[in-house]
Amino acid sequence: SKTPIHVAVTGAAGQIGYALLPRIASGQMFGPDQPVVLRLIEIPHEKAMAALKGVAMELEDCAFPLLRDMVLTSDVNEGFRDANWALLVGAKPRGPGMERGDLIKENGPIFVGQGRAINDHASADVRVAVVGNPCNTNALIAMHAAKDVPNERFTAMTRLDQNRAEAQLAQKAGVAVSEVHNMLIWGNHSATQVPDFKNATIGGKPADEVITDHEWLKNDFFSTVQKRGAAIIQARGLSSAMSAANGLIDHVHDLVNATADGSWRSVCVPSDGSYGVTEGLISSFPVQSDGQGGYKIVQGLELGDFLSGKLKASVAELEEERETVADLLS
């Protein structure tokens, strides 16, 4: 049988962890014949480690045939040891009255430490996916801290936003979500993100031909996708967890497997300057995986004035975030 993949997950006792771990252990991330070892990382607090123990007990009780072993630790060096994938989910949540800039400064140093630990202890083929917010800039910090790991191994997640946008388009068009293809998010995973309704298709036709209400596309669609996270908090009293975990399953699954010709997925990756996005920023792009560990940014998509303007604003925000953490990017 196959050699187990070591999957390190930070924030493993959190909400997203709870929805994510059973899906990794049951084969939904890496396939139904791929054994996994889970390396579960939490903060060194008694409560967090006790909760983590409880999660591990439940995973045992699922008797997943693919789950070969679990490591529970608050030591990042141990946690990332031999990891083939590092899923950086844990982060401090934004507290009451906290500005986005404060959150960035609070979380930044954590990602320096994790980047270094990945650099020094992970498997030579390690790939990283960041979910903890602000995920683009946290990924940038970890990438800079992991000097020996190639930059293109670092990604951040806009797949949840992509999936949200697909669902909204399908609802508006009155079709099954399976009819929507190539929905794409550009820019930052934040309120400035850019859901691309020009290059998405519904039933094989451009989304903006099927949905003729262009005011809806530019206004309600945009703001519903951008503010969906806040709407979930409002409704549930807790932030998105099931759908975030699902987004990460999709994100990694689709980076591990080859993307069909003519298709792409939203993935935040280091910019090579494509589409005018400042080189070096980690921004959401149309990504096509080769299924061998590599990927490319799909070229030649037309954005038009409206979406280009929105992307510019999102890139400006990413630059601002980078400026805020400049001292962590040595």
Ligand code: NAX
């Ligand atoms: P929770 O607060 O439920 O869980 C976070 C867990 O991370 C806690 O158990 C905490 O102890 C742990 N943690 C904190 N710092 C850590 C560190 N340095 N090392 C290891 N573990 C650490 O949050 P949850 O709802 O699971 O969300 C986790 C993160 O995902 C948040 O930063 C959140 O903002 C972000 N999200 C990102 C999304 C995306 O699309 N990129 C969407 C969902 C979510 O909001």
